[in-house]
Amino acid sequence: MKRSTMIRDIKMNYEKKRLRAHRKQEEKRNAIYDSVPELEEINGQITRLGLSVSRALLAGKSQQQVLSRLQSEMNQLKERKQTLLQELGLSEQDLQPEYDCSDCQDRGILESGKHCHCYQQELINRAYAMSNLSGILEKENFRNFRLDLFSDKAFPEEKSSPRENMMHILQRCEGFVFNFDATTNLDKPNLLFYGATGLGKTFMANCIAKGLLDRGKIVIYQTAYQLISLLEKHQFQEKQDPQTIRLLSTCDLLILDDLGTELTNSFTNSQLFQLVNTRHLEGTRTLISTNLTPKELMLRYDDRICSRLFAYYDFIKFFGNDLRWQPK
Numbered sequence: 001m002k003r004s005t006m007i008r009d010i011k012m013n014y015e016k017k018r019l020r021a022h023r024k025q026e027e028k029r030n031a032i033y034d035s036v037p038e039l040e041e042i043n044g045q046i047t048r049l050g051l052s053v054s055r056a057l058l059a060g061k062s063q064q065q066v067l068s069r070l071q072s073e074m075n076q077l078k079e080r081k082q083t084l085l086q087e088l089g090l091s092e093q094d095l096q097p098e099y100d101c102s103d104c105q106d107r108g109i110l111e112s113g114k115h116c117h118c119y120q121q122e123l124i125n126r127a128y129a130m131s132n133l134s135g136i137l138e139k140e141n142f143r144n145f146r147l148d149l150f151s152d153k154a155f156p157e158e159k160s161s162p163r164e165n166m167m168h169i170l171q172r173c174e175g176f177v178f179n180f181d182a183t184t185n186l187d188k189p190n191l192l193f194y195g196a197t198g199l200g201k202t203f204m205a206n207c208i209a210k211g212l213l214d215r216g217k218i219v220i221y222q223t224a225y226q227l228i229s230l231l232e233k234h235q236f237q238e239k240q241d242p243q244t245i246r247l248l249s250t251c252d253l254l255i256l257d258d259l260g261t262e263l264t265n266s267f268t269n270s271q272l273f274q275l276v277n278t279r280h281l282e283g284t285r286t287l288i289s290t291n292l293t294p295k296e297l298m299l300r301y302d303d304r305i306c307s308r309l310f311a312y313y314d315f316i317k318f319f320g321n322d323l324r325w326q327p328k
């Protein structure tokens with residue numbers, strides 16, 4: 001689903017919710033009026049009187065006497081109404097529509113013109129649902145990231161310790177989330193994590209996903225294997241939901257995990273190229289994670305893909321000892 005489609009869908013849902021609340025209120029009110037017809041009559045009188053009061057107010061000082069008479073009449077009506085309601089064990093509240101969100105009355109927009117908190121939440125919920133990530137992110141986010149798991153001893157053939165390296169990566173990734181909407185200085189708007197398994201690449205990708213989802217961005221997570229299978233199916237077996245396919249190019253961030261685990265053939269190469277290229281043209285951002293070294297990437301993928309990766313992706317190297325086998 002494209003972002004604009006999603007927003008239209010959310011707006012339609014608000015209208016439906018409001019309509020439902022109003023219909024329910026009407027049913028409830030009619031039932032109450034049926035049992036106490038006087039209430040309906042009083043409500044009608046209150047409405048008419050309200051109009052007269054407004055008119056008197058507009059007319060200004062000369063109407064002062066009329067106004068106070070109308071107002072005392074109004075108070076009497078309201079008291080009578082309250083008594084009747086009390087006898088039924090009800091309150092004024094019971095005659096009003098019950099909205100899911102009382103702050104915006106299910107409009108999604110506040111009187112100030114700003115979006116309501118319930119609207120923001122709805123955006124986030126939908127983005128989560130689409131990401132394929134809903135479950136994992138409670139455990140894997142920047143807050144739960146433990147730098148102390150990484151060794152602070154120098155690592156063979158590297159200038160820094162794994163911990164120092166992770167510190168830089170963490171900063172880079174937090175910056176990526178924080179400056180996601182910034183359009184300046186984006187000669188390398190995408191990230192490419194490389195390094196052996198078990199060094200925190202997926203964890204870090206999940207941290208970024210959560211950071212962006214919580215800002216209402218649309219993030220899609222796919223392993224390269226899943227993605228290629230999906231595209232293959234779409235091409236050769238049955239058409240997939242066009243919105244899903246479109247979203248692969250248009251979502252704010254696509255996380256392509258485990259690049260290199262998919263089968264390599266000309267189909268894969270052309271699909272990957274198209275994806276990388278379309279996302280570049282759309283101005284949407286991508287995070288690729290792979291166990292392959294840059295050299296291995298060059299051997300495996302054709303020049304069109306590699307030239308784009310090297311031009312538009314910030315290569316970030318993960319190194320250290322496999323964390324999966326260390327006691328936590």
Ligand SMILES: [Zn+2]
Pocket residue numbers: 101102103104105106107108109116117118119
């Ligand atoms: Zn609201």
